[in-house]
Structures are given as C-alpha cells and as structure tokens.
Amino acid sequence: MRLALAVTLLVALSFGDAAVAAPKPDRTPPVIRSAIAQGANITLSYSESLDPRAGPPSAFEVLVNGVSTNVRSVAVQGRQIRVRLARSVWSDDAVTIAPSERVRDRAGNRARFSRLAARNASPVGCSPGLAGKPSGVSEALRDPETTLSGVGKLRIAILFADFADAPGDESLPELYDQLLPPTTAFFRTSSFGRLSIETVFLPRWLRISAASRTIGAGGQMPIVLEAIRAADPFFDFSGIDAVEVVLSRDGSTAASAYLPDFAPTIVADGTRLRFSTVIGNAALGNEPTAGAREPNLWRVIVHETAHLLGLPDLYQTLPGESLEPVGSWDPMASPELAQDFLAWHKLKLGWFDPPQLRCLRSKPVEATLTPVTESGQTAAIAVRLSNDRALVVEARRRRGCDAALCSDGVLVYEVDASTSFQPITVRHAKERGVECSAPYAVGTSYRGDGVLVKILAEVGDGYRVRVSRQ
Numbered sequence: 001m002r003l004a005l006a007v008t009l010l011v012a013l014s015f016g017d018a019a020v021a022a023p024k025p026d027r028t029p030p031v032i033r034s035a036i037a038q039g040a041n042i043t044l045s046y047s048e049s050l051d052p053r054a055g056p057p058s059a060f061e062v063l064v065n066g067v068s069t070n071v072r073s074v075a076v077q078g079r080q081i082r083v084r085l086a087r088s089v090w091s092d093d094a095v096t097i098a099p100s101e102r103v104r105d106r107a108g109n110r111a112r113f114s115r116l117a118a119r120n121a122s123p124v125g126c127s128p129g130l131a132g133k134p135s136g137v138s139e140a141l142r143d144p145e146t147t148l149s150g151v152g153k154l155r156i157a158i159l160f161a162d163f164a165d166a167p168g169d170e171s172l173p174e175l176y177d178q179l180l181p182p183t184t185a186f187f188r189t190s191s192f193g194r195l196s197i198e199t200v201f202l203p204r205w206l207r208i209s210a211a212s213r214t215i216g217a218g219g220q221m222p223i224v225l226e227a228i229r230a231a232d233p234f235f236d237f238s239g240i241d242a243v244e245v246v247l248s249r250d251g252s253t254a255a256s257a258y259l260p261d262f263a264p265t266i267v268a269d270g271t272r273l274r275f276s277t278v279i280g281n282a283a284l285g286n287e288p289t290a291g292a293r294e295p296n297l298w299r300v301i302v303h304e305t306a307h308l309l310g311l312p313d314l315y316q317t318l319p320g321e322s323l324e325p326v327g328s329w330d331p332m333a334s335p336e337l338a339q340d341f342l343a344w345h346k347l348k349l350g351w352f353d354p355p356q357l358r359c360l361r362s363k364p365v366e367a368t369l370t371p372v373t374e375s376g377q378t379a380a381i382a383v384r385l386s387n388d389r390a391l392v393v394e395a396r397r398r399r400g401c402d403a404a405l406c407s408d409g410v411l412v413y414e415v416d417a418s419t420s421f422q423p424i425t426v427r428h429a430k431e432r433g434v435e436c437s438a439p440y441a442v443g444t445s446y447r448g449d450g451v452l453v454k455i456l457a458e459v460g461d462g463y464r465v466r467v468s469r470q
C-alpha cells in the first residue's frame with residue numbers, strides 16, 4: 001500500500017517537473033545587495049547570478065574620499081563582482097562605487113544603474129594619498145603594479161659595468177663585499193626583518209660601448225640594457241626581481257633608478273626585468289677623488305633601491321632655498337648618515353602595520369611614540385589635512401640606524417601625496433637653517449596646520465605626546 005502511494009507521488013512529481021520545464025521568462029533585473037571594500041578590493045553582491053561580461057574596468061566608477069580612483073580589473077563569479085582597485089584603501093576612507101551599466105543577469109536583464117557607498121572593512125588606519133600619483137614613486141599608498149614589495153624576499157642581480165675611457169680596475173669580490181652586505185643588513189634592520197634582500201653578483205666587468213663622459217644622470221637606461229645583454233651568457237636571471245648596475249669608479253657619479261612606469265621591460269632567461277638601478281660613484285657631500293671609490297657608496301644603493309620600493313626623492317629645493325625640506329631625516333633626502341626612514345615610509349613599505357599609525361579625528365590623541373628604529377605600539381600619529389595631505393608626528397632617537405643623527409626629539413612633517421616635488425616638508429622646531437633643531441623637545445609644542453602637538457614627557461626611549469585640533 002505504502003509502496004503504491006510512493007509510486008503515485010513520483011509520477012505526480014515528474015508530471016510537475018514537466019510543467020516547470022517551460023518557465024516564465026526571467027524579466028527581473030538583478031538587484032545589488034551589498035558593496036564591501038577591503039584593501040584593494042570591492043566585492044559587489046547581487047540578488048542573482050550574473051552574466052560574466054560586466055563591462056571593462058573603466059566602466060566602473062570608484063570614488064575614494066570623493067576622488068576618482070582607477071579600477072584595475074573586474075571579475076564576475078556567480079552573484080558577485082570583484083572590483084580590484086589600483087591601490088588599497090584604509091578604514092577611514094569613504095568609498096563609493098557606481099557599477100558598469102552593462103551588469104546583467106544571465107537572462108540579459110540589466111541591473112539598474114546606481115551609485116552606492118561601500119561598507120569599508122579595510123585595515124584600521126588613516127591615509128592621505130588616495131588622490132596621489134596613481135603609480136610609481138610617491139608618498140601615496142604603494143602601487144603593487146609599478147613598485148616592488150617592501151615585504152618578503154627580493155632577489156637582486158648585481159652587475160658591474162665599465163667603459164673604455166674608465167676601465168674597471170677594482171677587485172669585484174672586494175667591491176661587492178664593500179657595497180652589498182651593508183645595504184642588505186640596513187634593509188633587514190630597518191624593516192624589522194620584514195624585507196630580506198638576496199643579492200647575486202656576476203664577478204666580471206661588463207664593457208659599455210658608449211664613452212662614460214657622454215652619459216649623464218637620467219640617460220643611464222641604455223647602460224642597464226647593455227649590461228644585461230652582456231651578462232646574459234654568464235648569468236641566470238631566472239627569479240631576479242631587479243638589476244643593479246655598479247659603474248667603474250671613474251665611470252660616472254650619477255645614480256638612477258628605473259621603474260616600469262618610465263623604462264622598458266627587458267626579458268632575460270624568461271624573466272621580465274622591470275626594475276633597475278645604475279650606481280655611479282656618487283660622492284656623498286664632496287666631489288669624488290679620481291681613482292678613489294666613495295667609501296659610503298652603499299648608502300646610495302639604499303637610496304636607489306628604496307626608489308624601486310616606491311619612495312620618492314625628498315631633497316629638491318626651490319631656487320633660493322638653502323635648506324632641504326627633509327634634511328637628514330630620511331635616506332631619500334640625504335643618505336650620508338645611513339639614517340633610518342621616516343615612519344611614514346616604514347608604513348608605506350609595510351614595516352609598520354596600519355594600527356601603529358594613530359589617527360587624529362575629532363578627539364585629541366595622547367600616545368607614547370616609540371622611535372622609528374623600534375617596532376613599538378605607536379610609531380606615528382597622523383592628522384589628515386586634505387585628501388592627499390597629512391601632518392605626521394614621530395619620534396627619533398640616536399640609536400640603531402639613527403645613531404648618527406645630530407639630535408633627538410619629536411619630528412613633525414607634512415606629507416603631500418599628490419606631488420613628487422618636495423612631497424615631505426619638516427616643520428622645524430626652531431628657525432629653519434639649523435638642521436639639528438628640527439625635532440621638538442619635551443615641554444615644547446608645534447602649533448600650525450590647525451593642529452597642536454604638545455611634547456609632554458620622555459617615556460623610556462619614546463615621547464609622550466598629545467595631538468589635538470586647534
């Protein structure tokens with residue numbers, strides 16, 4: 001009896017299926033349910049599965065703090081669209097998105113065009129810089145497409161090049177030992193072990209066809225091309241992230257860095273070589289002596305390598321300006337002290353985590369800043385001044401990488417991510433012109449940019465500060 005009933009039901013069900021086989025056509029457009037921003041991704045969720053052809057990245061409009069931000073790629077998966085931005089956003093950024101008008105369901109119904117605010121689930125932090133330069137070297141957040149990562153392992157090929165009018169006469173193993181171990185040790189220490197640079201060198205001089213005196217700064221890319229071609233029969237470029245070419249000591253005093261934005265990609269051993277530097281015998285301070293190697297040239301290698309990680313130059317001055325805007329507080333300004341990087345740079349490179357940057361919003365922030373040479377709880381306090389400018393407060397102490405600095409104290413500087421000319425300007429504690437007087441001592445304060453920074457006390461190696469709006 002039971003069995004018969006079951007059979008009847010099955011029959012009925014199969015009839016039912018037959019009836020569903022001719023469904024009503026889907027005329028319901030897909031409805032957007034949510035938009036969640038997290039780092040460089042925005043995930044859009046819809047009410048139904050989508051046609052995979054949602055339109056090109058340029059058809060998606062993303063505004064971060066009201067400023068248009070490039071979309072790098074768009075991928076549809078089921079009901080979701082994953083929109084990848086050219087740069088990451090942080091937790092305090094306002095993100096809105098207008099999806100492409102071509103978003104449709106699988107039946108071809110077009111989603112209604114809308115602009116909506118994304119829920120921001122990004123790492124905690126505050127950042128100007130989203131309106132900054134879209135790629136390459138800048139004070140904006142790092143662009144992963146056009147710069148090397150400051151975290152993890154980098155394999156760098158070290159080539160040595162000379163010229164008929166400036167032949168190489170140094171022992172290359174000795175020169176390598178003089179230049180590279182200090183460079184890699186500096187990056188290891190400054191990054192708290194987060195960046196590990198492995199260098200592989202070719203112990204032979206590679207002859208460049210042009211005369212050295214005809215090649216100036218900015219025109220050194222042909223040296224890289226020629227050195228790679230000359231090295232290729234003897235050197236395996238597999239897995240190499242960057243190539244650094246060190247010139248003979250009388251070859252040139254210029255040094256350059258080349259990033260994919262403004263240099264051709266060279267392929268050797270199946271590896272795309274997109275990042276390179278040329279290290280001339282740049283003297284730190286004075287003119288080099290003919291026939292002598294600048295003893296601290298490794299600090300120039302630190303500077304040029306940091307360009308490949310996305311850091312800009314900080315030494316430019318306007319005509320009539322006697323003091324550089326950053327002076328001796330960062331290797332991108334003047335590397336001669338082998339000093340540490342600004343906290344802002346260490347954040348950009350991923351050596352500090354976003355929570356180590358405290359942000360001033362409406363309420364005053366009081367915190368103990370640990371020196372940038374240490375990885376403490378609070379490395380810096382930032383006050384956002386506009387979409388692309390911030391005021392940053394950090395502590396500097398004469399120890400570790402900063403042992404050669406000429407004073408201790410709290411450094412206050414402005415960061416402008418929208419420019420590569422003087423993107424950072426230190427707010428000097430005393431009158432400009434006295435380099436050692438830049439930092440603020442306990443009991444003093446900085447007042448400017450609508451902000452008050454009070455240096456309250458020394459706490460261990462650090463400084464207790466209070467930052468408020470005026």
Ligand SMILES: [Zn+2]
Nearest residue numbers: 303304307313
């Ligand atoms: Zn530079």
